[in-house]
Amino acid sequence: MADEDHNGFSEWGGYFEAKKSKLEEQFAAASNPFRKSNLFDGISIFVNGLTNPTADELKRIMMVHGGTFHHYERSHTKFIIASNLPDVKVRKMDTSRIIAAQWVVDCVEQNRVLDYKPYLLYTNQKTTQPRLNFGKGKKNDSTLDNSTVAEETELDGILKELQQDVATSPKKHISHINNLSATTTSNHPNSSHSARTAVDPEFLNEFYKNSRLHHIATLGAGFKQYVCELRQAHGNKPFVKRGELRTLLVAGKLLSEDVSTKTPKRYVMHIDMDCFFVSVGLRSHPDLRGLPIAVTHSKGGTGATDVPVHPQANRQVERELFAQRFEQHLHDNVRADKVRYGFQKNMSLSEIASCSYEARAKGIRNGMFVGQALKLCPELKTIPYDFEGYREVAFALYNTVAQYTLNIEAVSCDEMFVDLTDVLQELQVDVMTFVTHLRQEVRDITACPCSAGVADNKLLARMATKLAKPNGQHLLQTEDAANYMATLALDVLPGVGSSITYKLNQAGLSNCADVQQVSLVRLEMLLGKKMAQTLYQNCRGIDPRPLVYEQQRKSISAEVNYGIRFSKYEELEKFLKQLSGEVHSRLIEIKRKAKSITLKLMVRAAEAPVETSKFMGHGICDNQTKSLLLKQSTDDLEFITQNVLKLMKESGFPPNELRGIGIHLSKLDDVVESKKENLIMNMFSKISEKQKDKSINIPIAIPIKEPLDMKAKSDSTNVLSLLKNAATRSKSNPAAAFKIANFFQVTATESSYSSSSPPPPPPMIHVASWADCFLNRSDLQPSTSKAGLARENKRLCRADQIVTKYMEELPQHMHPAIHQYITLNNKQKDVAPTVEQPEKQTNIFVNPNYKSLLATWVKTEAVPKPTDVNLIYLNICDLVLDNQMDKVYEIMKYFCCIVKTKRRNSCCWHMAYNEIESNIQEKVQEILDCHIYIREAIDCCKCQSFRS
Numbered sequence: 015m016a017d018e019d020h021n022g023f024s025e026w027g028g029y030f031e032a033k034k035s036k037l038e039e040q041f042a043a044a045s046n047p048f049r050k051s052n053l054f055d056g057i058s059i060f061v062n063g064l065t066n067p068t069a070d071e072l073k074r075i076m077m078v079h080g081g082t083f084h085h086y087e088r089s090h091t092k093f094i095i096a097s098n099l100p101d102v103k104v105r106k107m108d109t110s111r112i113i114a115a116q117w118v119v120d121c122v123e124q125n126r127v128l129d130y131k132p133y134l135l136y137t138n139q140k141t142t143q144p145r146l147n148f149g150k151g152k153k154n155d156s157t158l159d160n161s162t163v164a165e166e167t168e169l170d171g172i173l174k175e176l177q178q179d180v181a182t183s184p185k186k187h188i189s190h191i192n193n194l195s196a197t198t199t200s201n202h203p204n205s206s207h208s209a210r211t212a213v214d215p216e217f218l219n220e221f222y223k224n225s226r227l228h229h230i231a232t233l234g235a236g237f238k239q240y241v242c243e244l245r246q247a248h249g250n251k252p253f254v255k256r257g258e259l260r261t262l263l264v265a266g267k268l269l270s271e272d273v274s275t276k277t278p279k280r281y282v283m284h285i286d287m288d289c290f291f292v293s294v295g296l297r298s299h300p301d302l303r304g305l306p307i308a309v310t311h312s313k314g315g316t317g318a319t320d321v322p323v324h325p326q327a328n329r330q331v332e333r334e335l336f337a338q339r340f341e342q343h344l345h346d347n348v349r350a351d352k353v354r355y356g357f358q359k360n361m362s363l364s365e366i367a368s369c370s371y372e373a374r375a376k377g378i379r380n381g382m383f384v385g386q387a388l389k390l391c392p393e394l395k396t397i398p399y400d401f402e403g404y405r406e407v408a409f410a411l412y413n414t415v416a417q418y419t420l421n422i423e424a425v426s427c428d429e430m431f432v433d434l435t436d437v438l439q440e441l442q443v444d445v446m447t448f449v450t451h452l453r454q455e456v457r458d459i460t461a462c463p464c465s466a467g468v469a470d471n472k473l474l475a476r477m478a479t480k481l482a483k484p485n486g487q488h489l490l491q492t493e494d495a496a497n498y499m500a501t502l503a504l505d506v507l508p509g510v511g512s513s514i515t516y517k518l519n520q521a522g523l524s525n526c527a528d529v530q531q532v533s534l535v536r537l538e539m540l541l542g543k544k545m546a547q548t549l550y551q552n553c554r555g556i557d558p559r560p561l562v563y564e565q566q567r568k569s570i571s572a573e574v575n576y577g578i579r580f581s582k583y584e585e586l587e588k589f590l591k592q593l594s595g596e597v598h599s600r601l602i603e604i605k606r607k608a609k610s611i612t613l614k615l616m617v618r619a620a621e622a623p624v625e626t627s628k629f630m631g632h633g634i635c636d637n638q639t640k641s642l643l644l645k646q647s648t649d650d651l652e653f654i655t656q657n658v659l660k661l662m663k664e665s666g667f668p669p670n671e672l673r674g675i676g677i678h679l680s681k682l683d684d685v686v687e688s689k690k691e692n693l694i695m696n697m698f699s700k701i702s703e704k705q706k707d708k709s710i711n712i713p714i715a716i717p718i719k720e721p722l723d724m725k726a727k728s729d730s731t732n733v734l735s736l737l738k739n740a741a742t743r744s745k746s747n748p749a750a751a752f753k754i755a756n757f758f759q760v761t762a763t764e765s766s767y768s769s770s771s772p773p774p775p776p777p778m779i780h781v782a783s784w785a786d787c788f789l790n791r792s793d794l795q796p797s798t799s800k801a802g803l804a805r806e807n808k809r810l811c812r813a814d815q816i817v818t819k820y821m822e823e824l825p826q827h828m829h830p831a832i833h834q835y836i837t838l839n840n841k842q843k844d845v846a847p848t849v850e851q852p853e854k855q856t857n858i859f860v861n862p863n864y865k866s867l868l869a870t871w872v873k874t875e876a877v878p879k880p881t882d883v884n885l886i887y888l889n890i891c892d893l894v895l896d897n898q899m900d901k902v903y904e905i906m907k908y909f910c911c912i913v914k915t916k917r918r919n920s921c922c923w924h925m926a927y928n929e930i931e932s933n934i935q936e937k938v939q940e941i942l943d944c945h946i947y948i949r950e951a952i953d954c955c956k957c958q959s960f961r962s
């Protein structure tokens with residue numbers, strides 16, 4: 015079958031081969047306890063079409079009498095049981111194996127295997143068309159004799175008895191089953207138990223080839239890496255596709271709104287393939303387009319609503335236990351409902367990875383069990399996985415976007431965020447025209463539809479995609495965000511899972527609209543500071559998270575939660591060695607070393623049935639983890655394996671109680687990162703060398719020539735003096751001059767400067783040296799991480815703004831000197847920290863003694879130096895960005911109180927405080943779209959500082 019060649023199972027003999035083997039094993043496992051004889055030992059049947067007895071009944075007969083029932087026809091299927099088959103079908107078949115169902119019945123009746131030839135349905139006298147054999151088959155299809163009926167009744171009786179046994183008395187059931195298993199296991203040493211469990215040395219390979227979660231996780235991680243590589247390889251080269259698009263726009267082949275007059279705005283796009291696995295699958299099943307389709311391991315049809323269930327499993331018990339756990343411990347009603355409706359008797363527990371929108375219209379959802387889905391929509395068609403296809407389409411999607419921009423944050427194989435600001439500005443194209451063009455290109459290349467959402471942040475862009483799906487696009491305007499968010503449920507927000515939803519529900523908050531009505535303080539009481547602040551913003555559509563383009567792996571793991579059935583420690587040890595090898599090879603692949611090893615175990619819960627409803631599944635488990643922090647990072651297989659075995663031994667769980675095992679390597683060091691660090695170190699050492707050289711050239715104080723004709727004064731170390739002097743001399747802006755002069759006249763009476771003082775300081779702007787600064791140089795240590803640097807840049811821009819604003823009322827002629835000051839001050843900040851203490855805490859308010867720091871500063875300094883004012887502002891700003899609004903409030907309140915106690919130069923401090931406060935208010939407005947109310951305020955008639 016063509017599909018099988020591309021479905022990732024080819025090495026396994028193809029998807030259906032794998033599936034068929036599994037079903038055979040399931041059948042064998044389920045049959046063992048029912049077995050009464052080995053009459054049909056070595057005989058397999060496949061039932062094609064309607065028969066009498068029915069396929070179900072024949073299946074039970076085979077179970078009881080040691081035969082094999084094939085759900086699919088296989089090359090080694092001994093007999094095909096049928097009553098009538100279409101000619102076209104028969105022509106292609108080996109008719110020498112097609113027999114009537116009565117043969118089975120007669121064999122049971124006579125308790126021996128009869129010659130099948132008289133039961134052949136066709137004789138091959140004609141080569142073109144086999145002739146229907148009106149012999150035994152026909153006669154026997156018409157009625158069942160009494161003995162068959164009796165046999166059927168007996169079989170039904172056995173089954174009912176077993177089921178009742180199972181339902182009413184778990185203990186009795188288990189001992190009964192154990193007895194049965196003991197006999198059957200000894201009779202069948204090669205039973206399925208070892209064939210497809212983790213005991214089988216081939217198991218791990220096969221598991222990973224078939225595990226969809228493994229495939230999507232690998233692809234997702236792969237694309238994060240891929241984006242990094244593309245970005246590094248691209249450098250500053252132009253994007254070819256932008257040129258092509260420009261040509262189309264110029265030629266009028268693509269019509270765009272005129273955007274040239276619009277203010278540049280940030281545009282974040284979220285793009286996601288529609289029912290990804292289905293869309294890829296439909297490329298090779300075009301005839302199924304428009305129908306309810308699901309991708310799953312299950313073949314669907316009646317096979318999915320009537321699966322053989324291991325008699326040791328107890329679906330009813332398991333269903334209730336699962337539901338209770340989800341509801342009571344995890345408050346996860348979605349999953350509780352999933353098991354309640356999906357664990358019904360004999361329904362397939364295969365999960366639907368993806369379903370078409372036609373299936374969704376019938377109530378089917380991704381992740382639902384196939385059995386339940388078929389109850390909702392019996393005509394649901396299932397198609398197999400096509401892992402190679404997903405890879406191919408995912409690459410096409412990423413490559414298409416990457417030809418326009420590499421400002422891509424990879425999310426998964428079918429989903430990413432893209433910052434379009436830059437490409438839109440360059441092409442002067444309107445955002446939705448661009449998105450239409452891009453989506454069409456993706457569709458042309460992949461033959462799969464995708465949807466896109468656009469907004470000014472990631473959260474809103476993702477929400478916009480929800481509005482766009484399927485096969486659409488949506489622009490969510492910032493001004494509509496809060497109203498739109500109010501319509502949404504809480505669990506659509508990032509990081510809001512079942513337990514947070516539960517907590518909020520308990521507090522009477524059931525959706526985003528409710529949360530919008532609640533104060534931040536109340537949310538903090540409910541959820542803790544960090545989550546509360548995120549939720550406070552998110553439910554209003556505010557999301558300050560930047561896009562992360564170069565994502566680093568933080569951990570790597572290999573987990574198996576299927577087929578884990580050990581009886582001896584040796585089997586477990588062998589498997590742990592194999593799994594260690596697997597996780598080790600993944601570590602080597604990404605060229606990393608790990609410092610922490612964690613063993614994750616799923617241990618059968620005490621109350622859980624020994625065998626699981628899902629064939630070889632994990633059932634209800636308690637999760638246990640054991641970790642080890644190594645002295646040194648390692649990528650040594652032997653060392654990792656030894657530690658894994660040690661952790662296993664320490665855990666003390668018996669091998670037969672394990673249902674899932676995972677090895678997790680974390681605290682990864684990074685070859686690339688350490689290279690980068692070296693680069694940074696080198697760069698810094700070069701800078702500091704340059705700085706040494708430059709130190710001769712860079713003056714600590716820069717003489718400003720005209721127009722300031724002020725005399726030099728060595729102790730003029732702050733901008734205030736400059737402001738004062740400038741103000742008193744300002745002629746160009748009388749109003750400002752008046753204001754500033756007024757201010758300084760007032761301060762002058764209190765300060766050492768007075769109108770009667772000697773001539774003002776010289777025309778020098780002092781570059782505040784670290785020694786001048788009240789706070790440590792290390793307090794201004796910029797972070798070397800990317801995020802830190804980005805934040806630092808933002809802070810520095812802001813620092814410029816505050817100084818600029820601080821002095822904006824100065825006459826124009828002073829500006830060059832001030833700019834010079836800022837530039838040098840920033841340069842100093844950039845270089846200085848690397849010379850001495852390269853790693854130190856950035857934010858001074860992290861220090862628990864920050865209040866006394868503030869107090870000492872205000873008390874000991876005569877006037878606030880701009881360096882310190884900036885530092886305080888920047889550090890508070892960081893707290894705003896980190897959503898630590900309580901702390902911001904606390905600091906500002908305290909700062910204001912202290913400033914109010916200042917007697918000398920009080921108005922300088924008033925001005926500094928007000929400057930910081932108004933800038934912080936601006937920042938809060940920008941980020942949280944609100945105003946922070948600070949109870950304390952400066953109320954000074956001298957400098958006219960009043961809260962507006």
Ligand SMILES: Nc1ccn([C@H]2C[C@H](O)[C@@H](COP(=O)(O)OP(=O)(O)OP(=O)(O)O)O2)c(=O)n1
Nearest residue numbers: 226230286287288289290291292367368369428
């Ligand atoms: N638990 C999961 C999550 C995802 N997938 C696979 C199947 C999906 O097709 C694909 C992409 O996941 P999406 O969440 O994007 O789902 P779809 O693309 O199927 O649907 P939608 O149109 O809602 O995006 O990943 C999976 O197998 N199991």
Ligand SMILES: [Mg+2]
Nearest residue numbers: 286287288428
């Ligand atoms: Mg998708």
